[in-house]
Amino acid sequence: MNKSILILKREYLTRVKKKSFIITTLLMPVFMAALMVLPTYLAMMDDKEERTIAVYDPTSLILDRLESDEFTKYHFIPKQEFQEISKDFKSDNYYAVLYIPENILTTNRAEMISDKQITFDVKNSITDRIENIIEGEKRKKVVDETGVPDLEKKLAATRTNIKIETIKLGEEGEAVKSSTEIAMAIGYVAGFLIYMFVFIYGTMVMRGVMEEKSNRIVEVIISSVKPFQLLFGKIVGIGLVGLTQIAIWVILGTAIATGMSAFIGGGTSESISQAQSIMSSPGMDQVAASAPVKENITLEILNMIGNLNIPLILFGLFFYFICGFLLYASLQGAIGSAVDSDEDAQQMMLPVMMPLIFSIIILFAVAKNPEGSLAFWASMIPLTSPVIMVARIPFGVPAWQIILSMVIMLGTILGTIWMAGKIYRTGILMYGKKVNLKEIVKWLFYKN
């Protein structure tokens, strides 16, 4: 056992001290944060560009209602100028020309002319504004025609937003507010994390075994320690490297997220106020009310996350993290011992990694229907259960299913490690022989 620890220490330290490890471990969270922040930041930058839009409005419907704001200015032009510009749009003065046709009330169509691609944001915001104006205009007409008193107020009162609250009954019958979306998001992220971890670090075990074999150091070492101790030390050492990386990511991630939420928080409030200024046209009063709604949502999300069984989710994540890694790492270690070259390794790896890849493919289907039979069976089969079960746990899984899955998992791990040990023991001393699966199965029955 003492020697296993020596091996574990070497496996761990040589990897953790590697420059590539240090760089990826430190830069990954920064990179991820950048990936999340950058689009928001760029979008905000974009908004700051000042644009002037020429408007030709023969209907006079929107003439005074389209108000300029900080970044978008509207300039109303007469027919003659419109004709000149629309024939040959070269003006540096205008970003685009907006044309409101006479029959807009019946056709619901307007035109925008520009020599550049009009951005999504600009198009959307103008569409929204005109939509509101035209809608208000139509409504006013209807109200005037029918002559019912206070009709506008009454109509306003009929506007409804339905929100379905999903409530799950807990074990003792207490109603717990749950959110399918949040469960799905957490399940998806957890499943994907496990997939990445198992894939990357499992392959690292295989590479390590292959390195020892091709370096020809393995025979020197197994004259001092048992092959199983060597494999065991390697798998655990590399597993700890993975856990170290994740621990660092969690710490750095939390720090960055804290910093980022301050940044984004500022950003959102700004965009909300912007939205308010946009929506302050008549008939749109209820949209302005969306800002407090947003705050409510944040509160509610926090509330719902609180309602999830966080300890169980974390325990599941930890358990399947370790078990999934042990399972695939021992299989990969066995493969590494059996092959001589990278090409052979690729070939042998594919069938072994298939279930893992398969589980990430069905992950989405499982998240959509976590109680289905696909989800059930995939969370029982140990080769797919690490990814699938952690994705299901946030939705709430019956205790017997979790326990059964874990028991199957542990049993399979014991069997797999035993098997991998046997293959490994024979494989590492086998040089210059191209092995196939049949050959490997034979090794299982070799005596010591």
Next chain:
Amino acid sequence: MEIFQANNVVKEFVGHVALSSVSISVKEASVFGLLGPNGAGKTTLIRIINQITAPDSGELFFEGRPMRSEDISQIGYLPEERGLYKKMKVGEQALYLAQLKGMSKKDALMNLKLWFEKFEIQAWWGKKVEELSKGMAQKVQFITTVIHEPKLLIFDEPFTGFDPINTNLIKNEILELKKKGTTIIFSTHNMSSVEEICDHIALINQSKKILDGQIDQVKERFKTNTFEVQYRGETPDLDNRLAANFRILEHETNAQLKQMKVQFLNGNSNNELLKILMNQFEIVSFKEVIPSMNDVFIHVVEQNNLEIKE
């Protein structure tokens, strides 16, 4: 006293027998040559001694008692297929391997320093193995094999990758270790080095031990009663005179100093031959031809292969 003994060791792999009832016994403080053609089963036997594989049947004894798994720390093994971690530093790696053999870090460090000084390679301590030449790496490997001062050392083709100077250095180290009481099992195809350093040999062919014994006795056993004679003078009808009891195997008459090899056909004595020859010419030298280990090896293995075929 025997430090290691194997009795009737059998090892079968699926489809072929690697060792069939092989017994060897290795005397303490001697060099034991384990010989045999490629694929004979030497490496399997060595791996059994190192407890890398277990025999299907048979007994193993270490220092007179049944071998235990802890005995592995008393064995140093330099395999034929050997190497080091390329990215690891020389000193760090030597320390690691010594610790795996059960040495404390302190002792390992102390012994390593002595060996590095002895081989004058202190400057390599902080270098990565991939920066070393093959011969340099082999030196480091030799040190890591002997560092824990084992009672039994097993060298499988130790001289590959060494230039003549370093080969000599290692050879002397091996003899030095023997003098200090270490027992060495030495496996090689290089028969001249066997003659130089081995006391005992065992020859394995096609999974069976076909020959063993003290090296001078083995050679004695394969003497062909042949004598080499150098002489000056003419030999007009030597053939006729020798015809009855002797046979001339080779006869080199063109050189200034003539030379021939004569084999005794029946139990004649040296003096009889000398008597005949003395009358013919002036004898410069007269000596018995002792077969080299190379001759013995080829002779015995070929003979054995023929027998197996029949």
